[in-house]
Amino acid sequence: SEAAGGHLVTCTPFNRVVALDPVTGKEAWIFDPQIDTENLAAGRFNCRGVTSWSDTSLAADEAAVTACAHRVVLATNDRRLIAVDSRDGKPCADFGDGGEFDVTPLILELKPANQLDGMQLMSPVAIVNDVIIIGGTANKFKDVSSMNGALRAFDVRTGEHLWTFDTLIREGEGASDYDVGGANVWTTMSWDSERDLLFAPTASPSPNYYGALRPGDNLYSNSVLAIRASTGELVWHFQAVHHDNWDWDIPTHPLLVDITRDGQQIPVVVVLTKTGVVFVLHRDTGEPFHEIIERPVPTDGMPGDEYSPTQPFPVVPPPLMKVGLTPDDAWGFGFLDRNDCRKKIESLRYGEDDPDDPYAGYYTPITEQGTIMYPMVGGGMNWSGGAFDPERNVLVTPVAQLPYYVRLIPNEKIEPSDNEMAGLPMGPPDYIKGAEYGLQHGPLLSNLMSPCTAPPWSKLVAVDLDVGEILWEQGFGVIDKMVPGGFMPLPLEYGGPFSGGAITTRGGVVFMGASYDERFRAYDIDSGEKLWEVMTPFSANATPMTYERDGKQFVVVSAGGHAWSPLPKGDYIMAYALPD
Template sequence: MRERSTWFLFTVAAIIGIIGLGLIGAGFYLVSLGGSWYYAITGIGMVATAFLLFRRSPFALILYAAIILGTLIWAVVEIGFDWWKLVPRGDIVFILGILLLLPWVTTRLGRDRTERPLLFWRGAALPLALSLVIAAVVGVFSITRDHDQHGSLPEEARAQVPQAYAGVPDKDWTAYGRSGRGDKWSPLKQINAGNVSQLDVAWQIQTGDVKREGDPNETTYEVTPLKVGDTLYLCTPHNIVLALDAETGKERWRFDPKITVSPRLQHLTCRGVSYHDANAQGAVRAANNECPQRIFMATNDTRLFALDAHTGQPCPGFGENGQVNMWRGMPAQQEGWYQFTSAPLVTRGLVVLAGAVYDNAAVSMPSGVIRAFDAATGQLVWNFDPGNPENTAPIGPDQHYSWSSPNSWSTSSVDEELGLIYVPMGMGAIDQWGANRPETTERFATSILALEVATGRVRWVYQTVHHDLWDMDVPSQPVLVDLSMPSGPVPALVQSTKTGNIFVLDRRTGAPIHPVTEKPVPGGAVEGDWTAPTQPFSSVSLMPEPPIMEADMWGATMFDQLACRIKFKSLRYEGPFTPPSTQGTIVYPGNFGVTDWGGLAVDPVRQVAFVNPDYMAFVDQLVPQEVKPQGNGAQATAQPEGKGPAGGSDVQGSDEHGLNPNAGAPYAVALNPFLSPVGLPCQSPPWGYVAGVDLVSGKVVYKRKNGTTRDETPVIPLPFKMGVPSLGGPMVTAGNLGFLTATLDYYIRGYNLSTGEQLWEARLPAGAQATPMTYWSDASNRQFVVAVAGGHGSLGTDLGDHVIAYALPKGSAAAGTQP
């Protein structure tokens, strides 16, 4: 037994000594970068502790007690009483302290056997035990600390909206954002805060469309279904369109366009389809009244389809056999580099859409042209090319659009009365290098663009990031709402952004309703490029405050936290809008965005917004490479082969994460999340919230951690409520509810819209990086809530093909009441 105790003592001593030596080496390296001295000092203390243990000196326990108390004081001073930030600072130190109190260590210390009990309880072990108790008490106290922002949104009605608000019957959801206003709000209120906990599965289907061999990594279900009359319409990643019975989920028809999936394709998704009724008031009737009710879908292989809403068959009078080839007019056909992922906008007998252009593949890419087609015939009515903005008349058969102009890959909104379309604009090729961008790109990129419905001409443009070097595309459908401001009613546009700014503009002119301030930002772009001296900061904001610091670095243990501190100090970061560099630059928030394509949901009666912000940093590093002139896109047109720089991905392109080739530019770019060596985010949690915004006052009223780590922890599911990232959007209802499915854990959740309190959740069979919707079914007089759970390839959530509808049980007290 004595030999075993001695062996245990020396093993613990060796572990502490090895850890100490590692902390000394890495700690002094951190010091050399200007970082904290804690790790180096603690490493010295651990090596000294190990030395004393090998000498069987009880003073080892006293010294280690000092290390524990020093760690505790340093941690609390640095970050306060925050449980998730305290854990990696003290977990290893605390565990080693417990090992030192075990009898196999304490009984082997001291030279005089008769002195050992005294040394153990009064001389050495007692201070160590007390230090552990103090650390435990601080830990328990920190668990009770709530770092959420609490508050309550105004509940009074600030405006009255008519039945069939925005032209949509109260029982339906006829457009991607429910209407052309994009608010994702339903007037239904059968389901409310008092009964949402009773929701149960009403029906569930599987579409049968799953990831196939040859599909890109980012194969995703991001669809929001439509509901018209008694039918739901949705699309799958391979652009299969399904029509379902709204009461039972039974399939009525399906249409498979049999798309070609190019190996160059960046994404494979379909966020939604669009509906058009030619018999509706003000609509343009179809030729010969064929297919008066139509479903429009734009595909990943660059076609626009018009389908009969009753049969699913292509409408013969539209284009060529029901489809339009969207490659027409492009400067060249670069397979896979141009696609459609979002629902078109249908308004005044027009189908309006732009397309997604592959990020960072080459400097010569397809055009970002926005086109309007006759909804009856498929004839081109107008085209707005950001590279040639003055001429919106349809181009001739021998003409083509400009190369690499800014594109819009999301869905647009429309104000029918003003006759304006509002387009969320992204960047022209390429994102992180901007030296050679034309004046038109500098004007239209990363902006909100107002175009006349009838002509496509520019009415106004509002830029959200100047000379964008960070991939801060305006990613989501603008929301149109009439705000009751103190000065009187104002027709507003609310735009969430990747930066976290929420721009609230007068949609007639583009002038800010809530103040926007131009503030100085870091300069110092790489040689040949430049940065804008200022950037716009909205007073309505979910931007992270303050910018991250070394103290915000995180990890599961002190080791990966130390690695993140070294990484942080080794990279360039001077706050928001620090330009990309060859050294590597922290971009926070990263190109994942505070909000992405899911946007926000707005209640037009209360004039409040519900949103799910994320906080994840990325690292952008420019990689020098030899420039091979493309000659007006000739290289891209030839679809070159061969490896990109530094052994990276083919010039055909790569995933959004990893090395992006930027063919024709002096730099490729490596884009990666800012992660620790074990794959955890380097910045501390929470990483995801739900938030409520009062659009009249411009104040963020509450912000509450959202989501758990259940589906992110290996082997054992640990549902820590740390607040996890989400990709997808919320929707809200007149029942004072918000719904969200987008988190990295597999749940649909219902929230009290006023406070953000979670009221209900249901487990989903796969990741649900989509936006839910709601509708009314006359067959059972019930309100349904629909979630799509198909997963997301890039995020690593489980893939699936599930569509699930929830409702109150038949016969319940609330079921059967009118909407």
């Protein structure tokens, strides 16, 4: 707002906060927290956004002359919570210690781990009325006892610590041992200030792919938690995956939307998942808006691991991608490529496909043989999720369709490696600290490095959320910049890796970057037709935003590339004005 300075505010991977003129892009102010760059806990620098707050207890004339009546709040890679005045970027002296609060001592108070490996604050904080809530990352791949995934709340004016919510049940029926970590909220949260509700999407428990040391459903991992923000009380929860051995987190903020049915607006929570399914829940109670059933799933996995005999599935909408992968699905640019993929699929466990059952093939247990994950660890849906058009009841979301594999390996068969990627995607095998097995995992590729499933490897999908029907789907993303040697110059919409979400406008236009091909696109929400495309200096691996200023509507997106992309990185903010 103009009262808050009227700036467009963003952050860099090093947590520098930059305020720009929203019309000209001219720099207004910069705040640099000078983070610790020597002790990086989670392997990369990242800032996924900042959050604004205005003191509504002050009259407008009083707020205009009160320092920090309007604030920008950020959480940093080195685990600090910082508040600055949104008008000039100066630290808020009344917040914490000179404008900041070090969260590290609170983190070290809780079991498990009592250490900081993998713990950074990367996502924007939630602010519900006058309460800040933060989550954090955790190293769940390679440690039975990763960081405790607790949520923590603070007073937005003073920085005082208000409450802590442990995201795993520790006592009573279904309790997880204090050696189990994870269930953290690494992604963005949502909130409904009128209801005083925070909606927190939790990750899997630790370790990701081996559950013998954490029996039970591991509540409240892989869940959406509706929490009373003022008190930290749990109002309701919904668990999307029981006893997760596939790293199928809730990867993005729950969408808080109103579905119009028979002339009435019904407030719901839309849960987008890595499994490619969409759950729709009533916002006040967590009860299903569309029916959800528990279906039997395979349990013939690792010895001693108590798999859940059932998993929840919505009756509608159907999965937003094909589920299950067999040797007949093998694909390649040529015969040799395809044959190589077929042999790799035949050597692994895979979920059987059934044309009459859209859910066949889910939840194939991961074993020493190695198991194909399709959908993969990156989705289905992933970070930044989708967007909703309230006039049409239409959800639009990007969906990944890349095959993946995971293999558990007895410790005695693992050769120690100094490779920094050991135990991570595409790296050599590595131990899981505290377990008798290690792991190796990565995308399922041919010898020519092409995915072993047919394109498109990413697509944009539109869903009518009232009736639960898929309306259209459109492949997005080209591979001209990703193919080694540049032998694929044609802009084929084969799709590929992406990171970022979509937005919708009232005029029925969908804007999205996300893909690694250095392009920004617009689509017709009714048909999926691509309306417009422009090259960006670097890949726009972010979610756009739109605003109106001086009678014009702008769409802006960060275009800096992605840490895991082989393409160059930069630091651009791109702004586009819609026609009058």
